[in-house]
Amino acid sequence: MNAPRLPRTLLTPDLPRAVRRLSLVRRVMLLSAFLAVLGAALAGVALPWLPLGLGLGGLFAANLALDHWLGRGGSTALILQLGLGADVLVLAALLALTGGAANPLASLFLPPVLFAALIAPGAFAWLLAALAMLLYGLLIFWHLPLPDFGEPAIVFNLHIIGMWLTFAVSACLITAYVSYLSRLLAEREAELDAARETQLRDEQLVAVGMQAAGAAHSLSTPLNTLTLLVDELAASHGGNAELADDLTLMRRQLAVCRDALARLKLGAEPAPAAQPLFATLAERLDGWRSLRPDVRLDWQPPPGDDPLVLLEPVFWPAFFNLINNAAEAGGGEVTVSARLQGEALQLDIVNRQGCLSAAQLRRAGLTPLDSDKPAGLGIGMLLSHATLARLSGSLELTNRAQGGVHARVTLPLQRAKEGI
Template identity: 55%
Template sequence: MPVPLSPVLFTNAAKRMIQLRWLMLLAAALLLGLLFWQGVVLPWGLCIQALATLALINLALAHGLFTALLHIHALALGLLADVLVLTEILALSGGAANPLASLYLPPILFAALLLPARFAWGLGGLSLLAYGGLFFWHLPWPVAGGDAAYAFTLHLAGMWLTFALSVMLIVGVVSCLSRELAGREAALAAAREAQLRNEQLVALGVQAASAAHTLSTPLATLSLLSDELSDAYADDPELAEDLLLMRQQLAQCREGLSRLRHDAEPASECLPLFDALATRIAGWRALRPDVVLSWQGRHSGGPALALDNGFWAALFNLLNNAADAGGGKVELEVALAAGSLQLTIINREGCLSEAQLERAGLAMLPSGKTGGMGIGVLLSHVTLSRLGGSLTLCNDQAGGVRATLRLPLMEMAG
């Protein structure tokens, strides 16, 4: 059965067939020149006419002159021309006795690989009829000077040449098709992974929207109650401190819900890159006063960019994971490299297993927080991919886990 090629791969296969046909025409021209030099008697005008006909057809196929034909029909026309011209050449040079008759096989094989079965069977049947007809209708096998031993030697050389050509054609075309199909399978596997990831994210988005709608009213009620309790127990210092902490946590919850809408909107304000980064990191530190952040690299300046809001969510997910996994200590390295922003986040405790490293960012994995491989990494990976960047995780040689974010600055510009 034919290999189910995609339109792009099918077009590539058709182009390769055109290139192979040019090579075969060149080889045929060289062979005719060698036979002429050896003094072999052939109807040279008819042989040249046959090769010229095939060359004109191939030229028309190469320049798309058969615009009314689909790619599959153009490929079929080319293979049919190969068989007919080969038949003419054989009929002019000994018929079935010509060792080049086995060159019927490559076009049939390519038809079986690339075209519908009905055409492959049709071309195979036509080749059988043509080969059979060569036993009865052909010009005599050219023998130079009537030397039978020379003719036999020439026949053996032709058999070897035919075998070599068949091997090169079959191995070359089949190897190319195998590589293209392997690449397509890899692309399909990546597409399935991306589709699964997108489906998971859509489900998470629906759940997040539902949760935000559900939690808004209870949060407002709790905020009101905490304010009333603070007024009622203002004389109790310990309880007042606990109530203050409660109000702060409720404020963070309300801020998180408001960011669900804000982060979905594109950024419009252009700020110096490292100034914006320093400002956002300072805001994160205010929410995580328990974390000790060691910053290496620039703190200000840089190109003016409108940073996508999703980038910050991806960054803070990774910082929170590192802080939770690293016992409250995080190292951040900031740099510009090859026109991209590169951020390296390191926590010096714990490590990732091989399974976690292999699936990091590709699926939701259970997290014990020592490895920090929960849903946050998946969200960060998808967000950075959408922005044209990348996220890689590895175990640091000095201990702990290293997460590296790379973003092309052109992709970050809004």
């Protein structure tokens, strides 16, 4: 089946925003026109005031109607086309009442055509350009003459001044709007770069997930074998107290491995439940200590109340990835502190040895880091960064001046309702 044909892409990534900006420009131009007409009236220049007022008032009313329609969710492309078409038609009517093509303001046909070419390239831009050229040509033959200003030299000087004013207005409009569109394009390029980086990270995570699924399948048999061997060793050496303690530790670690593989096979985590934040962190860190008795972990909870929050289960693997990295790179000593920053949790994980290179700091969380661990895969930081980003959190890595690496995790918190 063929994919549906998409509409022609516009130059600006945010068409409603561009249309609102054009509406603002139109209002400024209308205000300038009303002031010019008022000045001419005060100077005693004889002009057809009623048709001029009706033309300017009609364009003002059309602009208000289009703004109202845009606010109610109307077709943005149609609003853009109607607005630019009204600009050209009203300008032609005003020029027909004030000298036609001889009026130096006739060059103001150019900005609407340029805006159409920039914002809505294609058939409409060509149609508007053809309409502007046709109207400009007709104004050469059908128009009311300008009032008599006296000496030809005065008329010529006024014409030159009007041409300069028209050029100045056109230059300001074009520069301002093209600069605005260029800024929008730069923002879109930045968003595309971020999207490419996210896509690269997601592709790497998919590859890691496929590897993990294969590992889960492959590790089930060795884990069952090790569990049976531990049971046999416990049965055959029941009187050895030192060995019994080691076997108990092995059972706990094997149970942790089996639980992790079971969750991986199921592909889902339980829904988050309300829990006291800092007490839960302390409990989880105590469990981690039992698995890593070789590491000295200094936990520094903040003073004060312990809020009841909902923590996503996927947060914990990301959190302990960072602690494991810090423990293995920092000589077996890690400090973890926590505090609340408004409605967000800030965790600081510090190890006092080693450092990351400038290249590693630049690439942290985007590609697997080079790992100095004997069996390190260099993907722990990638996984932690991706998980925290999914939870609307962030991860910052900095080298400490006195040695070691400082990892700062910021995680928005979801407060649990009382009584849950």
